[in-house]
Amino acid sequence: MNSLAIIKKALWHENPIFVHMLGVCSALAVTTRVQNALVMALAVTVVSMGTNLIVSILKSFIPNKIRLIIEMIIIATFVILFDLLLKAYYFEMSKQLGPYVGLIITNCIILGRSEAFALKNKPLASLADGLGNGLGYGFILIIVAFFRELLGAGTLMGHQILPNSIEPARAMLLAPGAFIIMGVIIWIIKSIQLKGAQS
Amino acid sequence: MKYFAISEKERRDLMGKKQKGLFYSFSFSFVVAFTAGSILMGSQYLLTAKIQQNKIMEKMRSIFKIAGIDHSLYKDIGIKKFYSKNISSEKIAGFPQRLIYRKNGSVHRYIYPLKGKGFWGPIKGFISFDKSLFKIKGIVFTHQEETPGLGAEIATEKFYNKFKDKIISLTPKSNKIILHLSKAGQAKSPHDIDGITGATETTTLVEEMLNSTLKSVILNRQEIQK
DSSP states (O other): OOHHHHHHHHHTTTOTTTTTOOSHHHHHHSTTSHHHHHHHHHHHHHHHHHHHHHHHHHTTTSOGGGHHHHHHHHHHHHHHHHHHHHHHHOHHHHHHHGGGTGGGGGOHHHHHHIIIIITTSOHHHHHHHHHHHHHHHHHHHHHHHHHHHHHHHSEETTEEOSOTTSOOOGGGGSHHHHHHHHHHHHHHHHHHHHHHHHO | OOSSOSOHHHHHHHHTTOOOOHHHHHHHHHHHHHHHHHHHHHHHHHHHHHHHHHHHHHHHHHHHHHHTOOOTTOOHHHHHHHHHHHEEEEOOTTSOOEEEEEETTEEEEEEEEEEEEOSSSEEEEEEEEETTSOBEEEEEEEEOOOOTTTGGGGGSHHHHHTTTTOBOOOOSSOSSOSSEEESTTOOOSTTEEEOOTTOHHHHHHHHHHHHHHHHHHHHHHHHHHO
């Protein structure tokens, strides 16, 4: 399987969010603003690619019994590094994302992919898998954030879109709004996938 | 391709002869942990100064903004120079520490720090007054952990602007309420400020925090007049 096919698979048929239902927690938490979703998507993609690459390179040296701990160390290193860089060079953004960047360590997509893919595949393919899964996670995040920010705050990327006369539905910014939007999006995507499978 | 769905035997086959001894596991994890630790320590060491700098600059910029100093043309060094030249800190016994911005030698703005608890975590900020300590000239929240889109709206220009030129005094009815954050769109008296819809808790806590600071500002003012 070439890299392009791996990325395509992670984006659609094996998408971490709407097929495997992984990483949903963070997808609900950071999607109140499109900008936050973008940075989160970038962070997860970078960490996922880095972890997959390192795990794949080390795969023949990692003792089977302690492989999960080793994977966690690698993930945590990448996340803390990303957090530090964000604080140093994009201070505003790091303030907005607050603790969510650190919580990428517990994002099951990254551990899941290093377990299920990087431990069994070559470095380049693992890198592609990390990229695909990061993007597959990211594009759903951005769609959810688009609707939540537009409907909940009347803005997009911080710019006012809806006229002031329309009172935005604040509930969209709270957890229930996230669940509703996410559910509707998964419903639509699943029905498209099922139709594709039937024909 | 499924997650975690391979049996122990399959895994062992895949990983081949990697079932190595205890000593190997120990040394391997030591090397990995040591490498990861060194990388993080190194980057922490290299970036701490820059991160600290960011925090200080952010504080200075916030103070400049509410003191009405246009800093858009200044670079970081310029801001620092201007700050140390024109803004000084003052502490009168019994009152909170405050900052004074002097323009051409005379007092132009008083800046008081704000600190209180919010709905999810602490809220910190600054509030500035004119030299008579009657009018609010600006407010900024530099730290808040409120609900994004709801309580977090306190840290927006839209909310800050509502405080501009509000006059603070003790209301005749009770001497408790100095500023009152009412429900959105219901501000009536000159001491009322529109609160934030859907964030009643945050609004109440911000009101509490403001009033406790404002009380000491009023006392401070009376002290000056004596």
